[in-house]
Amino acid sequence: MIEISLCMIVRDEESVLKRCLDSIYDIVDEIIIVDTGSIDRTKEIAKLYTDKIYDFKWIDDFSAARNFSFSKGTKEYLMWLDADDFILEEDRIKLKNFKENTEPIYDQIFMKYNVGFDDQGNVTLSYYRERIFRRSMDFKWVEPVHEVINPGGDIYYLDIAIVHGEKVRKKNDKRNLNIYENILAKNQTLSPRGSYYYARELYYNQLYGKAIKYFLEFLDSNKGWQEDCIQACKLLSLCYAKMGDSINQLRILFRSFEYHVPRADICCEIGQIYFERSNYESAVFWYEMAIKKKNLIENNGFIYHDYYGYIPALQCCLSYYRLGNIEKAIYYNDLAGTYKPKSPAFLYNKEFFNRIDK
Template sequence: MVTISLSMIVKNEENNIRRCLNSIRGIVDEIIIVDTGSTDNTKEICALYTDKIYDFEWIDDFSAARNYSYRLAAKDYILWLDADDFLLPEDRVKLKKLKETLNPQINTVMMNYNTGLDFQGNVIFSYYRERLTKRECNFKWNEPVHEYLLTEGPFLETDICITHGKIPGETSSDRNLKIYEKKLSNLEFLSPRGTYYYARELKDHDNFLEASRQFELFLDTDLGWLEDNISACSELAKCYLKLNQDKRALACLFRSFIYCAPRAEICCQIGYYYQEKMDYETAAFWFQFILSLKKPKQCWGFLQHDCWSYIPLIESAVCYDRMGDYNKALKYNTRALKIKPDSLQAKQNQTYLQNKVALNRKNKTKGVP
């Protein structure tokens, strides 16, 4: 059986850290906490779980802090978590089993990162991350912000999930944006990946014009990861819509088809585009087209799961309702309701559409045109 070090970097996480460490306790063989400047009770809480707590002077570089935490690890494999990550009970069981059965020839274990849940706890947004790596490989973290671990195979892709849950009421920070701006003011070079994430930060802070320029710059390098290229097309389209450049937005969405077969997330955006233009027939085409697509099985990029089933069904219902075809609308809404029986929108739609269909039948019986 292999041994595992948990290596974490934290700062002011007193609201999150206990849940995280409770969820992993009893599975890992050591817990390493690298604190980057907490002023709350984070370190005191961590001391209840481990005596391996270290200070690291923050230098606006997440990779530097993570690499320091990895150098402190002493076990066969290193696992990383953020303070607002945790394992659900079923994933604790899976990770324990993996620890007992992992082939030591594996260098990197990929795990699903569930970052979005609906009110019923269903996963609606996820992607894969490198989570467990062999220590002797000495893999390094890269990029000061939105860092990633540069690894190599042999890989093992598992169904173990790490769940991400932010504390309600937390607000978006401009920390990452400031790090990028500081680098640029110092005339430092941004990698293609850095340019992509800088553009995302700009968009998230409503600087749509500069964000669009950075997304275009990123795509023009033709050096991005395929999944980032697709995501950049999606995000760039959102920027152009905010800038009232509708045709450029639509062109960006179709541009994503260069990189791979159409993705449901992109096709939903196209459907919404035509829906906004009140071209319900074209919108319905795109929402129904999604239903013919197969969700990627070997995809380490972002997946918005509702875009592959629930959303195209319920939006098809909306489109046919607008076109006055209530029978078709009811058919699609019924399918959406089967996928999400607790959906308030689908329930309300179902009652409304059933009444519409019944009224049409009644009118036809009476000969009303």
Template sequence: MVSISLCMIVKNEEAVLARCLESVCDLVDEVNIVDTGSTDQTVAIARRYTDRVFFYEWTGNFAAARSASFSYATKEYILYMDADDVILEEDRHKFKKLKEMLDPAVDSVSMFYNAGEDSFGNVTLRYRRNRLIKRSRDFQWKGDCHNYLEVTGLIVNSDIAITHRKIKHSVSRNLNIYKMKLERGDPFTARDYFYYGNELKDNRHYAEAIESYKRNIELNTGWVEDKINACINMADCYRYLNDQDNELTALFQSFRFDSPRPEALSRIGDQFKRRQVYRTAAYWYEQAIRTPENNTQWSFSYPAYRTWYPNLQLCVCYYYLGDLDAAYRHNEEARKYRPQDPHVLHNKQLLEAKRA
């Protein structure tokens, strides 16, 4: 059985740190917590779980802080988590089996990151990350924020998930990091332009976000998955600016890079549904449903756009097209994911009355 060091960076996480550590501390052989300047009870809570609590002067660079936390690891593999992450019970069982069976030749194990959930427990955002890495390979963190590990070698894709359950969100923190980067005159990579666009979008600077996404798309460098998502996110910005023509153009632009993603297909359906062109809208929603799940996908995946969401919209489209049986069938599909959704329940009651 391999040995594992948990490495974390924390700051003012008293509300969530114990929850995180309770879910993982018995799965690992060592817990290293690096505090970057807490003023609450974070350090005291950390010391209830480990005597390996260290301190790091915050420089504004997450990659440097994460690398500092890795420097304290002494076991064969390093697992990293954020304080508002947890490992749920099903994934704890999978993790234990992985630890028992892992071939020491493996350099990294990727795991799902379930970065968001809706009120019904459905995952809203999922992607893969190199989560358990061999310490001796000395893999390095890259990026000022939205960091990633530069990993090579033998990588195994597991079905284990780390679940993110935040209770607060620093909306402008990452945006300020990128703005400081610009003020210093630091060069931006294609990846920087993508994530800067995301931060601008989240802070409702839609026109600026569009320009940043365009810079990402125009560059010949960068990950193709980021370019696909840049097109889709750019379309959202155009929608917020009430520019429907450019919204649709941006969505179709995403097709240039790879096969259509359900996130784009459902949004195209939305465009035609808003125009009350229901048959065309239904076509695009049907394509979204037919897109199979890709469990090897590393980029952002929003499962709603191939599951309950297009089914719920198809219910509406077929209702107005006069096909009540199809409307009911798709509403029932949506109900599998959102059994108490008031829109789904309203549709069910209405359609049952009309079909009686």
């Protein structure tokens, strides 16, 4: 059996904190809440679960706040959650069993993180994230934004999911961008990871030209993590699309193959470019390649689940229809339906093909 301190940083989380703590309070052995400046009922809610509540002056540095929360944990292992995270009952049972039947042999435990969902609640985006740490190893969070603990020691990947839900309150979309730009204004240098995430914030804030510059600098440094490089290629392609540069939009997606074998989502992005050019034969090639890919969650890799079957099947249906091959179009629409039988797109296509078949 292992003992766990849950260490959280919070601010104005009254809409989601109870849901989070209800899902975890009876599994962990200690709850640490570090508040960075709440003006709502966050602390009042936290007091229902723990008396270990601390204040931390916000200094535009998530790692500093998380390291402070870890410093307050006293148990053998330290675990983190965001306030809008929670655990479903099936995974709660699994986590309890793991905790009660595991010897303290691991230094760092990664858990699945489900962060994207469709209208029916199906998971569309997931990846593994560092989640539980042996306290004696003194792991430290790094990076002021999009903080991370670098992998180290004896690592274990636990097939139990944390759900990342949506906050009710509106997020400040420029918060992260402002933190990075304040760092640069002080003539401080961003790390390779920081450069990637700064470029990403520029993209999210529709500063596409500047985002292109920083994405390219990040990729050309050859110092980024494999997954960050692949994601940078995807976002850079979208930047080029916004700038009307279709040539580089395609080229940068092919560059992603330098870092790993083609991912299904990358294949679909390439297929979509050819589809929009009315080059349906080339589009089909890349969509069919995506369908052949196996949906395996790799260590620290992002998995966009719908691209491993549903999306490329739908797009093959459309492409073959444009090519005049109705039989193939129907085949691929039916294939899409095996992944999502309640999909409005699948059902619409099915009704359409039934009409033209009469």
